[in-house]
Amino acid sequence: MNRLTVLKFGTSERLEKMLASSLNKYEYDLITNVDDMNDLQNKKILFAIELGDTGINIEHMKMLNKIRLSGPDFMKDSIGCILINSLSELFSRAEARRTIFYANMAGCLFPGKPLSEATGSLRNFNTRQTITEGDVSLEDMLLLDSREVVERVMNYTAKKITAPNILTLYSGNPKTSNTYALWSMVKENLENYHITEIHVENGSIADCRGCPYKTCKHYSQSTNCFYGGIMVEEVYPAILDCDVLMMLCPNYNDSISANMSAVINRLTALYRKTKFYDKHFYSIIVSGFSGSDLLAQQLISALNINKTFMLPPKFALMETANNPGDVKKIENIEKKAAEFAKNIMSLL
Known part of the structure; x- marks a missing residue:
């Protein structure tokens, strides 16, 4: 699993910045059509989600529908993460956790902190900006966060536990x-x-x-x-x-x-x-x-x-x-x- 599979349905200028910042070190396959979602076992998967103003992305909903209808092993042995952008202060967390839930039921693992989310104002990065040294903009904090999320997936290796x-x-x-x-x-x-x-x-x-x-x-x-x-x-x-x-x-x-x-x-x-x-x-x-x-x-x-x-x-x-x-x-x-x-x- 050296390549990343990017599932992207919808786009925006900011989401494209998040993707450019986080993908520049990796080879990846881009899927933008639900009908092309066929072999998603044993993959490293990035869900790229654009919510706009309404929080409703019809193509993304079709993707969740396909995941659910494709059975409990559709994403067996895969590892996932999410980049999500909203033009308002709402919807991003709800849609992200719903996506994780659907993919997880289909066999996908998510490492800790698998989400980088951009709300409309980016004020969700205020606290992190406050405790970060130097003059770093909210957008820079977002792009750094996006890179870290993807890196966690790309660097993930399963470890077996003895007598847990x-x-x-x-x-x-x-x-x-x-x-x-x-x-x-x-x-x-x-x-x-x-x-x-x-x-x-x-x-x-x-x-x-x-x-x-x-x-x-x-x-x-x-x-x-x-x-x-x-x-x-x-x-x-x-x-x-x-x-x-x-x-x-x-x-x-x-x-x-x-x-x-x-x-x-x-x-x-x-x-x-x-x-x-x-x-x-x-x-x-x-x-x-x-x-x-x-x-x-x-x-x-x-x-x-x-x-x-x-x-x-x-x-x-x-x-x-x-x-x-x-x-x-x-x-x-x-x-x-x-x-x-x-x-x-x-x-x-």
């Missing part, structure tokens, strides 16, 4: 939770793994207080956080020790639970000191009615795009179950759990 450590975080009642019951089925099929489980109970974690960057950075130097508590005493060390992070996420009003959201928010202090590029993350998501894909995309945005966790192929096992125990009644659920465990064990 899995950290499982959950907040529900394990006696009644369908999500935990599904995890138990998966766990029965895992071999040669060391598993640590941390129950994030109600009231045990205060959410992030939004410290200024320098304050957060100060606490991070001692692997600490303003609020301390279970996050610093248990979760931070477990995160540092793990090879795989497993998030158990029942659907609460089309979102992960407040406790799990607080955990992710509080990871920021640890992230200031230690990046998580070498850590994989998976999730088991159970919805009472619908919406598991919304939680999957929320996790992609928070942990893969923002916090640099690696997103392995088919990272999420998603089911629908309402009453306690219903998940065990789903047809072929034990087979699905075994297949998900096998997917995790492919890291070995």
